[in-house]
Amino acid sequence: MGRYVFKLPDVGEGTAEAELVGWHVKVGDMVAEDQILADIMTDKATVELTSPVAGKVTAAHGQVGEQLAVGSPLVEFEVEGAGNASGEAPPSPASPVLPPQGGDRAAASPPPSGEVSPKATEGASPASSGANHVFKLPDVGEGTAEAELVGWHVKVGDTVAEDQIVADVMTDKATVELTSPVSGVVVALHGEAGQQLAVGGPLVSFKVEGKGNVAASAAPAEAPKPAGNSNTVSAVNSETSDKPTKKTTTAPAKAVAEAFTTRTAGERPLASPAVRNRARDLGIELQFVPGSGPAGRIEHGDLDAYVASGGRGSSASGSSAASTYAKAEGVTETRIIGLRRKIAEKMAESVRRIPHITYVEEIDVTALEELRAHLNATKAKDQPKLNVLPFIARAIVVALRDQPTINSHYDDEAGVLTTHNAVHLGIAAQTPNGLMVPVVRHAEARDPYDTALEIARVSGAAKDGSAKRDELSGSTITITSLGTLGGVVHTPIINHPEVAIIGPNKIAERVVVRNGQMVVRKMMNLSSSFDHRIVDGHDAAVFVQRIKGLLEHPATLWMG
Incomplete structure (x- = not known):
């Protein structure tokens, strides 16, 4: 029997420590490879760590709520064969061992943006010379069966240290940096950037000192050159995780x-x-x-x-x-991969499946702007400054009372329309990682200040990569605003499976005719798109006209 020490991996670039959120195992448990051991949290995400080996837990280092240093021992195992640590001198625990409370699992969610390393890595470190170790693609998200390879950080022939970043992969939930479970020389890279890889399939083959995790014949000394769309590449240039792959001539x-x-x-x-x-x-x-x-x-x-x-x-x-x-x-050829490809696929799918009807109306927001300026001038210190979005959100909530069908999801495959009582408002936001739609939940129960705070909170979380999964899903109707770049009009694409999207354009002073006189008013065009299978043109117009009336007479937003 050998002893294996699993050290806390780097779960975010530049992260020196992470907080232990909860244990999923206790001393004496028999653990399978890839079984969840613990939940840890950085300032960017909460991550589930899985076991790199099968064995018996002999020590668990750290208490819930404690900050642990990256690279420090987390769990010690008794394993079959040689482990990665001496059996005579186990390190003394950095802190008391704490088993989980009643088997409770701390809530964890995969990261929404591309800044997090994997939960754990594959295979034990070796114990005899010149062996082969195959690092398999771990499960980087609950229920994920495959992930897209975004880019390599290493190439064949590189000498890699344990916990060094080897690749970036992306699921439909997050972009994840994978770190090496062992130190060794890269002999094969299995996959090309943009390719979908199966969880549990080989990712990187290493030549390591000591005992590997596969027979010598299972990993060739040099990976073959890919033919066409091969599954294995012998040499790949390092690529960025936050930009598309580029080939420049x-x-x-x-x-x-x-x-x-x-x-x-x-x-x-x-x-x-x-x-x-x-x-x-x-x-x-x-x-x-x-x-x-x-x-x-x-x-x-x-x-x-x-x-x-x-x-x-x-x-x-x-x-x-x-x-x-x-x-x-x-010329420059750019492969559309990663999040940019996911966005492209989602937009194309929405347009392909949904027959859009677009309706545009101009709205006189002079009174609304006067009210907004007054509220901002008299607000309390702890209240946020109001922009126009909280008022548009409120107008949508009120208008939906008369036409609740617009606050729905349509499953066109099953032929089922699900109408929601709660208004979970999606806010389309441009982030460094691409277009995301954070969600303001229960907009119907929020006043303008609370709405403004929540919009700022979820949008900020999406932009800095700290948004959790439930903050990026579940919207029932979406607002898409380009702010001061809003232009005169646009044709927003519906966020499938929703049936409507509202797109305010920029506010500008225009000369209009009122009571036979030419006057200057603050005007805003409101662009909107509807799923024509669910919303008829007449109903779409009634909905937008209701929003127009509410915004032009803003006192009515909170009446009744």
């Missing part, structure tokens, strides 16, 4: 200062999403920033040092007057 751009060129062309710099966003704001190309973190990862301090040393982004190379009129050559 242009001539090489003029290089920036040689002092800052630290990577070869096409090599992916390692950095957290926060660092990438900051670099984007600063106009810095991470390609030229030296990284001081593990495996050369770029930290915030590296950006500071780069800026302080006078480093420039690659865009600076084209800033001279001589390049203003230079000829552009070549």
Whole structure:
């Protein structure tokens, strides 16, 4: 029998520690491979950790609510064969062992945005020389049968450390960074970016020191070259997890200062999403920033040092007057993968399945804007500043009382229309990870300030990647607003399986005729789309006219 120590993996880029939310096992339990061991939480997500081995739990390190360091022992096992730790000197527990309370499972949800590493990794670390270890795709979401490979962080021949990020995968719920369960040399990468991989299928094959988890013949020393749409690739360039894969045939751009060129062309710099966003704001190309973190990862301090040393982004190379009129050559081919592909598929499916009818009406919001300005001028310190969305949300809630069928989901395959009593309002939001629809639940029970707070909360959670699954699903009708970029009119696409979507456009002063006089009023066009199988044109017009009347006479929004 051997001893295996499962250490807390890195569950988010740059995360140094995580809070232990709850245990699913206790000392003495027999645990199967991939069985859930514990729930942990960072400031970005709650994650379920699964066992990398089958065995008996001999120690569980940490109490619920305690902050645990990444890389520290979490669970110790007694396993068949050789483990990954000496049997004579088990580390003393960092904290008292605490079994779960009555088998309770702490609520956990997969992450909505692409910043979280897997719950656990596959296979035990080895104990004899030159063995093969196959890392299989773990279950990165409850009930997930497959995941899309978004990009590789390693290539064949790379020497990889335990817990180093090897790939990004995406389900319909989240983008996840997978870390290596072992240290070793990559001998095969199973899959190409954009490919759907089955959970439990091989992802990366390693040559490791000691004992592996497969027979020597099961993992070739070198992966074959893919033919056509093969399932295994022998060498893949590292790719970003937050951008589509790009293949560029242009001539090489003029290089920036040689002092800052630290990577070869096409090599992916390692950095957290926060660092990438900051670099984007600063106009810095991470390609030229030296990284001081593990495996050369770029930290915030590296950006500071780069800026302080006078480093420039690659865009600076084209800033001279001589390049203003230079000829552009070549093309760029972009593979639409990851979240962008999911959005594309959802939009195409909605248009394909739903016969849209679009209705546009102009609304005089002068009185509404006067009321809003008054409320903002007299609000209490703890109340949020109001924009127009809480008033539109209230108008939708009131209008739905007369036409509840519009607050429905239509299952066109089963031929069933489900009408909801509660109004769960989707708010289409643009985030760094693409278009998402966070949900304001029970909008019918909220006043304008509460509505404004909840819109800000769920939209902010979607943008920073901390939104939970139930905050991104279950809407019954959606508002899609482009804010000050709202334009004059647009044709919103319904968020399937809903049957209606409301799209306010920007507010602008226009000259209109009132009582025979030309006057300047604040006007807003309201664009809306309806599922014509459920909502007739007449009913759509009645609904929008009701919203128009409520917004033009805002005192009626809270009457009756």
